[in-house]
Structure formats: structure tokens, C-alpha cells
Amino acid sequence: MNKTALILGVSGQDGAYLARLLLEKGYRVVGASRDASMSSFGNLVKLGIRDKVETESVSSTDFRSVLQVLKKAEPDEVYNLAGQSSVGLSFDQPMETYESISVGTLNLLEAIRMLEMKVRFYNAGSSECFGNTDGQRATESTPFRPRSPYAVAKAAAFWQVANYREAYGIFACSGLLFNHESPLRPPRFVTQKIVREACDIKRGKQSVMNLGDISVKRDWGWAPEYVEAMWLMLQQEKADDYIIATGHTYSLEDMVDTVFSSLDMNWRDYVVLNPAFLRPTDIKSSLADPGKAERELGWKAQHSMKEVAAMMVKKYIEETAN
């Protein structure tokens, strides 16, 4: 019998790659989006799997909606990737951010509990929960110090997941994923913005690039391999939480330099540092120790930041060639 997976947030970057991975593994994949009839599922189309994914309209902040899709899809595995996903936007929409992330997670946990379903539940946690780690590499036991409404909401959701696992024995895991990028990243995320605008500068369609703080440091990985870690977490004997990262941290300046250099340009000739792009509070440096995932899941990132940047540049040039 084929397993069924339900993916909430299937129209996003991770949802699309995860759907492709699970289809390859022989799963029946049900994908949920807020309004399935209005969504173009552009990412599923790009990956060529739009017609292989059954889609449903689900709003995870609406309990009935969550209950219905669980009953209808009868999943073995549920992946909750839905929710407002931009740190920057969370300062402007703190309420919506909390509701879509934290109330959404709570509704899923409650519905699973109520239906007494034997499902395995994956919840998208975030490295943003750690905040500044004072130069230490974050492990699964590093205390949270969230620095944005997005991160605070993700921290609350993380503990809800832990509590439902401990209180009711639900197989529920959080993946604390550090930044993970791909050609499917929307341009409001800084990596994609840099890739696209640098390419446009190269072609003479744009003259300068505005950026905020380029001294911030992040651990950037390749999204298509991060979704494998999500799946692996649900194949273990015991539910647990894992950090998923490359273990290598670069500054945003390094990333900018990589992208411009790959296009034979010097970023200093084009980048304008604009304080309007600064966040009220930002994370200075994000450092990860992904050792537990390697030891217990046998998962290790294969692609470095430089490869990720190169693949994104290549894809964007291909896509916009004509």
C-alpha cells in the first residue's frame, strides 16, 4: 500500500520540493493551499508535478478546515509548511504571522489528537528561534532567543509541538531549518533578490542594487536536499527535533560577492547600502551544529552556499533567456 502524505503550504518552495521527493518515493501526495482553485501552484508547475499532486483548499487557522482535510486525505504523514514565512514582513503583520504559524500548528495538533489519528507530524521550525548565539554553534538544546515577531511565533509553535508529543504521545517533530534557498525562492527573500537584480544589472536592465545590512551572517543551504531531512525525521522510531543546516556560515557580503563574481562583476560598483532595508531587530550571526542530523538521520548537506548561489544564477539566466 502506498503511503499518503498531506503537505500544508504545498505552493511554497519547500512544499513543492517535498511533494516531488514524496512522489518519487511512491507516495500519494495531497497538497493544501489556502484557496486551491485560485492558486496557480506555479512551483509545482515548474517542477512538472502539478497534475500528480491532489490539491485541497485549507486554511490552517480554521479548525473545521483542518479537520475536514485530515478526514478526507487520511494521511500517514502530515507536513506543516504553511504560514507567513517572511521575517521582514512579520514586523508589519505580527498578528497574521502568529495566527498562521502558531494557531495553525495548534489546530493541526488538536485535530490529530481529536481524530486519534496515527499520523506522523512534521512541523517547520526555524533557525530564527535561536537569535544571536554569541558566536556559539546552535544545537538542539541551545535556548531560544527570538528577535522578530516571526521568530517568536515559531518558538511558540515549537513548544506546542513538543508539548503535544510529551502530553499525548503524538509522533510530532520540529525541524529547525537554517536558511535554505533555491530557484523557487520568491524575490522578496534576500538571496533571490540578489541573484535576480545582479543578473538584471549584468544585462543593463538595472543600475544599482539596494541592500540593508550586508554584514549579517547566515548558514545557507540547498532547499531540495533539506526536504529530504523532513522526510527522514518521520521515518525514525522516535519523534524528535533536529537542526538542519550546512554547518558553514557566510556573511551576506560573501553571498553578494559570490553572485557578482560569477557574473564577472565587482559588487562594490553596484550595491547601495540603504538603511530603509534594515529591520527593527536583526540577527547578527547565525551558526549551526547539524551534528545530530548526521548522526541520527544520516543526513548531511551536500551543497555549499557558493554552489547554491551558482545554481540560482544559472536557473534565473535560463528562465529569462528569451
Next chain:
Amino acid sequence: MKKALITGVTGQDGAYLAELLLEKGYEVHGIKRRTSLFNTDRIDHLYQGPHEQGRRFILHHGDMTDSSSLIHILQKVMPDEVYNLAAQSHVAVSFEEPEYTANSDALGALRILEAIRTIGLAEKTRYYQASTSELYGKVREVPQTEKTPFYPRSPYAAAKLYAYWITVNYREAYGMYACNGILFNHESPLRGETFVTRKITRALSRIALGLKERLYLGNLDAKRDWGHARDYVEMQWLMLQQDAPEDFVIATGKQYSVRDFVNSAAAELGITMKWRGTGVEERGIVDHVKKLDDKQYDATLHVQPGDVIVEVDPHYFRPTEVETLLGDPAKAREELGWTPKISFEELVSEMVQHDMEETRRDSMCQDEGFRVNTYNE
């Protein structure tokens, strides 16, 4: 005259804080929820009618789940200080109403912080967030300080975790004077009747006077750091009077089990307890009853040695228990000079005396043939 706005003014802390701020000369505004039943008995002694001259205690209808009501009240009051004490505050109930708990406790705090910004009060208004020792949950170190990492163990604690960090974030992101008081358990005669301390003092009083036979409790081994709410609200005020906003643990630094609390409350009534059996079979039995000459109880106790008056009911166990909480109030002592004045024994004594008085009133009414409200959970 400074103006303060208290959310949750009808609760235990709200009542003590309102009293304290009125004594200090504040104009005090409180937000209460609209309910079918009266819910102001804790603050009725402070009430000032709308026709009184120069009144300094004013109540507004509002709700933590309604942004527009909060914005409206803040706009009208323009307070110097906001104390956010409103919450679904019962840990056990949060397992039954997790979404409501998240809405009022987590989003409620965000709504107030946002309302303060929206009205342009971010630089003027100081904000106090009622945080809780439940954040420590499955404790990672003993005792717990401001630096101890959190490990929430209930929907209540997860919601309060959000409120804690969003308060920190608004301080860091927008420079607001916003701080958290991480309060360990704090009790008083005004404590809600379903919280374990009040449940014990109330039940033992009723057992002593023959209005009730037995007290059913959950985890007798749970250890808590219990202080008096009157001491703790002083610290809430102090936290808003500093040069810079900071978070503080508020605790006594001493720990007792639920069983210890029963023993102390019983002793206050002259009853010595003995405990037999273990786990769900454990029972609290009257070992000895002493005549109390020096107390005001002026009543015959209806208990005798051998009576089983306490039993364990697993119904009160929680899906995930918090076994032990012990706070280290060193920072509050060293930086703000705060120490709790009321001891554990004095706290228990005050609560028992208060509940005995209520029980005697009920007992007398009943003897005279009047109907007495016997509130149950």
C-alpha cells in the same frame, strides 16, 4: 497625577495592584470583560460610582481578544503605565481550551503592544507583562533565574512564552519600556477557588465545619515556590520605575510540596495529618485534633482522628506535569532591593482564616435555613 491601566483588574493581582497604585496616588483604570455574572467582587471595595467627584478608580469594558476595544480604551486613558495581567491563567484549563488560551494570553499581549504603538504611545507608556514560572516547566536548572532557558509544558506556558518574547522584541525593536516579571506562584485569600492553594484552604475550612467531607487533589508531590500576591504586585510596580526596562524573577526562594501546603493549612486548624498509601492510593488522614484556644474560629470542628479527608483523584493529573519550580530572586533583591515580607506560614494562615470566616458565614446561614452557594469546579 500618573495614570495606570490594568488589564485583568478583576483578578487576584489586579485587585492588589489597583489598591497599591491608588495608595500611591495614581488614577487607576481597569479593563474587565463583559460577563453575565458579576465578576468584580475582588475590587468592589475600591469601586467609585460614576457620579462621585474626583474619582480615581475607573473600569472599562474590554476584552483581550478584541483589538478595537483595547485601542479605544488606550486612546481614551492615555496611560503612563500599562500592566497586562489579563489571561486565561489556569494551566489545567489550557489543555482543554488551548486556542482560547493562545488567543487571550499570547495574542492578547501582542494586541496591547500594538495598540500602544498605533496610538503613538510607544515612547510614553511603560508596559509590564505578567510572565510566569510555568515557562521553566521541565526545569533545566535549580533554582531558576532570569537566565535559565525555558521549557514550557502546557498550552498555557507555550502561550506565555510567546507573550514573554514578543515583549522583549518590542523593547529591542522599537525601544519601548517593556518588561517581564517572571512570577512564581503567588497566592492570597483572593486567589481563584480552583487554584490548588485556595482549593485546599477552602476545602479544609469546609471539612472542619462539616460542610464537606473530602478534598480531592492531583499531584501531591508537585513542588512550588509560593509567595503572597500583595508582595508581588509591589515588585510589578517597581519594575516600571527604573531607568531602563529589564526582566525579573519574582519568587521567595523557598519550596514546598502540595502535601506540605495541606499539612500547614490543616495545622492552622489544629489538625495534624498523617499520610498513608502511595500514588493514586495515597490518603490524608486526621491523626490528631488540638483544641485551638488562641484562634478566632469559635466553632466546633467536625473532624476526628481517623477521618480520611484527602484523596488523590487522577482526574486532576495533567497530561504533562511540572514537578518542581524554585525561583532565585537575587536580581530583584540586589537591583531593586525587593524581598518578600510575608512568609509561607503567614500566607497559609491568612488564607485559612479568610476561608474559615466565609465558611462560618455559610454555616450560620445554612443553620438558619437560608440557601448557601456551594460553588464547585
